[in-house]
Amino acid sequence: MLFNSFTFAIFLPIVFFLYWFVTKGNLRFQNILLLVSSYFFYACWDYRFLFLLIFSTLLDFFSGIKIEEARTNRAKTFWLWLSIGINVGFLGVFKYFNFFAGSFAEMIGGFGFKVDLWTLKIILPVGISFYTFHGLSYVIDIYKNRIKSERDFINYSVFVSFFPLLVAGPIERATHLLPQIIKERTFNYTRAIDGLRQILWGLFKKIVIADSCADVVNQIFNNSSEQSGSTLALGAVLFAFQIYGDFSGYSDIALGTARLFGIELLRNFAFPYFSRDIAEFWRRWHISLSSWFKDYLYIPLGGSRGSTWKKIRNILIVFVVSGFWHGANWTFIIWGLLNALYILPSVLIKTNRVNLDVVAKGRLLPTIKELGLIGVTFGLTVIAWIFFRSTSVGAAFDYLLRMFSKSLFTVPSEIPYVTLFLIAAFIIIEWLGREDQYALQKFGFKWARPVRWSFYFVNVWLILFFSGNQHEFIYFQF
Incomplete structure (x- = not known):
C-alpha cells in the first residue's frame, strides 16, 4: 500500500476512527489495532512475505529476553549473535545473494574460468532493511544494558512493524519508540x-x-x-x-x-x-540511518579516536557499508566511497563539526x-x-x-x-x-x-x- 494511493486515503481515516473512537482510549486495544493494521498494510504489498516480518519479530523478541536472562557473558553473546546471524542471513539471501554470485562469477571469469551462474529468482521483501535494523538495534541495546527487554509481544511487535515507518523508515530505536507504545495516549487536536x-x-x-x-x-x-x-x-x-x-x-x-x-x-x-559541507549534509540527510551506523558501527570501530589510519579506515567502512545497505550494486558502493572521500578531509583536520x-x-x-x-x-x-x-x-x-x-x-x-x-x-x-x-x-x-x-x-x-x-x-x- 502506497502513501500516495487512493487505498491509503481510505485506510488511514478508518484506522484513525477505530483507534480513537472505538477503542475508547484502551491502550491494549489500541496496540492490537495498530498491529493488525500494520500487518494488513504490509500484506497489501505481498502477503507471502508477512511471515518473514513475523519471524524476524519473534526471533528478536525471544532473543532479547534470553540475553537479559543469561547468567554468563558467553550465553548473552550466543543469543546476540544468533539474532544477528539469522537477521543478516535473511538480508543476505534476499538482497545480496545474486550480487555476490555475479561478482564471484566475474572474478573467476577474469582468470579464464567459465562459471555457470545460478541465482535466486526471488522478490526483495519491501522494508526488509528497515525492520531488520529495528530488531538489531533492540537486541544490541539489551546486550549493552541500555534497555530492558520488552515482555509483551504485542507491544514489541508494534515497535517493529508500526505501519507509518514499516517499509521505508525512519529507523527507530527501542529507547525512543517503545516507551511511547507502552504509555497511554490521549487525543491531542493541535x-x-x-x-x-x-x-x-x-x-x-x-x-x-x-x-x-x-x-x-x-x-x-x-x-x-x-x-x-x-x-x-x-x-x-x-x-x-x-x-x-x-x-x-x-x-x-x-x-x-x-x-x-x-x-x-x-x-x-x-x-x-x-x-x-558534506559532514553537515550527512547530519541532515537520512538522519536515522546515519545515527544508526554511527552508534552501532562507527563508534564500536573506534570512531574518530586513535591513529589517522584508523580514522580513515572507520570512515571508509561506514560509508561503504552505508552504500551497500542501499542496494546490491557496485554503483551504491562507489556512491558510499565517494561520500567518504568527500568527508575525510574535514574529519582529519577536525572541521567536520563547524x-x-x-x-x-x-x-x-x-x-x-x-x-x-x-x-x-x-x-x-x-x-x-x-x-x-x-x-x-x-x-x-x-x-x-x-x-x-x-x-x-x-x-x-x-x-x-x-x-x-x-x-x-x-x-x-x-x-x-x-x-x-x-x-x-x-x-x-x-x-x-x-x-x-x-x-x-x-x-x-x-x-x-x-x-x-x-x-x-x-x-x-x-
Whole structure:
C-alpha cells in the first residue's frame, strides 16, 4: 500500500476512527489495532512475505529476553549473535545473494574460468532493511544494558512493524519508540492538525516535486548517450530533487501519520540541501540511518579516536557499508566511497563539526560565503547521486564524461519550465521554514486565515492535479 494511493486515503481515516473512537482510549486495544493494521498494510504489498516480518519479530523478541536472562557473558553473546546471524542471513539471501554470485562469477571469469551462474529468482521483501535494523538495534541495546527487554509481544511487535515507518523508515530505536507504545495516549487536536500539515507537505514533495522530476530524469538517464552535457547536468540536478522529494516526502508522511496516533517518530531529514559541507549534509540527510551506523558501527570501530589510519579506515567502512545497505550494486558502493572521500578531509583536520547550527539562523538571506558553500556542497552531492541513479559503474562514468564535455555550456535540448518553477517555489518555502522541524510547521501562521487556507488549498489542488503521474517510492527497493 502506497502513501500516495487512493487505498491509503481510505485506510488511514478508518484506522484513525477505530483507534480513537472505538477503542475508547484502551491502550491494549489500541496496540492490537495498530498491529493488525500494520500487518494488513504490509500484506497489501505481498502477503507471502508477512511471515518473514513475523519471524524476524519473534526471533528478536525471544532473543532479547534470553540475553537479559543469561547468567554468563558467553550465553548473552550466543543469543546476540544468533539474532544477528539469522537477521543478516535473511538480508543476505534476499538482497545480496545474486550480487555476490555475479561478482564471484566475474572474478573467476577474469582468470579464464567459465562459471555457470545460478541465482535466486526471488522478490526483495519491501522494508526488509528497515525492520531488520529495528530488531538489531533492540537486541544490541539489551546486550549493552541500555534497555530492558520488552515482555509483551504485542507491544514489541508494534515497535517493529508500526505501519507509518514499516517499509521505508525512519529507523527507530527501542529507547525512543517503545516507551511511547507502552504509555497511554490521549487525543491531542493541535498535534493531529500538525500531523495533517506535515502529511500535506510530504505529499507535495512526493507527488508534485519528485514525481514531476521522475519522468524527465528517466528520459535523460535512459538516453544519456544522446544528450548534451547541459541536458545531462539538468538530469543530475533534477534527480537530486527527485530523491529528496521522494524520500523526505515519505518521511514527512510517516511522521505526520504517526502524530495522528499520538506517537512521535525520529526526524529523518533537516533540510540537507542547505548544508555548508558534506559532514553537515550527512547530519541532515537520512538522519536515522546515519545515527544508526554511527552508534552501532562507527563508534564500536573506534570512531574518530586513535591513529589517522584508523580514522580513515572507520570512515571508509561506514560509508561503504552505508552504500551497500542501499542496494546490491557496485554503483551504491562507489556512491558510499565517494561520500567518504568527500568527508575525510574535514574529519582529519577536525572541521567536520563547524556547521552545527541552521544556516543563516535568524536572517532572511545567507551571506555570499554561505551561499557559495551551499552551492559547492550541493554540486558534490549531485555528482555522487549520478552513481546512485545509474544502472552500472560504467554507465555512471560515461554519464560524467559526457556531462563534463564542451556541450555542458550549451542550452539543454528540452527545458521542463513547469517543473523548474515548482522546484524554485519549493526551495523558497523550504528556506523560509528551515528553522522548524518541517517547512510548513509554522509557515504562513502570521498570514490572515483566508490567505493561509488558500495556500493549503493550492497545495491540495497541485497534489490532485499531479497525482495521475504516480511513481513508487524510490526507497521501497532498499
